[in-house]
Amino acid sequence: MFIYSKMYRKLKRGPQVILPKDIGIIIAYTGVNKNSVVVDAGTGSGWLAVSLARLASTVYSYDLRDDFLAIAQKNKEMLGLDNLVLKKGDVTKNIDEKDVDLVTLDMPGSEKALAKAKRALRQEGMVVGYLPNAEQVQKFVSKLGSLKFTDTHTVEVIVRDILVRKEGMRPTNTGLWHTAYLVFSRKG
Ligand SMILES: C[S@@+](CC[C@H](N)C(=O)[O-])C[C@H]1O[C@@H](n2cnc3c(N)ncnc32)[C@H](O)[C@@H]1O
Numbered sequence: 001m002f003i004y005s006k007m008y009r010k011l012k013r014g015p016q017v018i019l020p021k022d023i024g025i026i027i028a029y030t031g032v033n034k035n036s037v038v039v040d041a042g043t044g045s046g047w048l049a050v051s052l053a054r055l056a057s058t059v060y061s062y063d064l065r066d067d068f069l070a071i072a073q074k075n076k077e078m079l080g081l082d083n084l085v086l087k088k089g090d091v092t093k094n095i096d097e098k099d100v101d102l103v104t105l106d107m108p109g110s111e112k113a114l115a116k117a118k119r120a121l122r123q124e125g126m127v128v129g130y131l132p133n134a135e136q137v138q139k140f141v142s143k144l145g146s147l148k149f150t151d152t153h154t155v156e157v158i159v160r161d162i163l164v165r166k167e168g169m170r171p172t173n174t175g176l177w178h179t180a181y182l183v184f185s186r187k188g
Pocket of ligand 1: 049064065092106108
């Protein structure tokens with residue numbers, strides 16, 4: 001059993017969330033910091049959005065569904081994150097913000113949002129795709145190529161829980177294995 005920090009144990013959950021093991025690498029690889037402006041979609045339960053808002057200047061998070069935005073709103077209020085702006089909208093059709101440092105995409109068909117993500121990003125800004133299936137990665141990376149994104153890098157984070165006991169230390173028999181692939185890329 002993975003012991004999350006207190007914050008994650010308190011957060012409400014609706015649709016499938018991005019878990020701390022993947023949030024950690026998003027933060028580290030993108031270098032998101034107190035000066036960063038971020039666009040995130042879909043909001044879902046807002047687990048990624050609130051994690052980014054704890055570090056960034058402003059996070060704009062979009063979702064199509066009022067019921068999911070309401071869950072994220074509860075999480076936002078619980079953490080007192082005034083710099084998290086929850087917005088109803090379809091990011092494949094429009095992203096209002098310009099010159100942002102980072103766009104994170106966790107939604108079905110996220111490759112369809114890449115053209116709008118590119119318009120929203122500043123030069124050298126980064127996009128992250130969170131993609132459960134390999135076929136989605138193929139489509140996402142292919143679209144990144146056609147939009148002339150650069151430095152594309154795909155990873156999967158696997159955490160092995162270790163049993164530490166007098167009688168023998170070894171990885172546990174079970175654990176959280178595949179969640180999603182993560183694709184990182186830069187507006188060239
Ligand atoms: C798996 S959830 C996101 C979970 C979220 N990243 C988290 O950590 O809690 C996917 C969300 O994408 C939203 N979505 C799907 N298509 C979308 C679109 N075109 N624009 C904005 N949101 C979209 C869905 O309504 C759903 O809430």
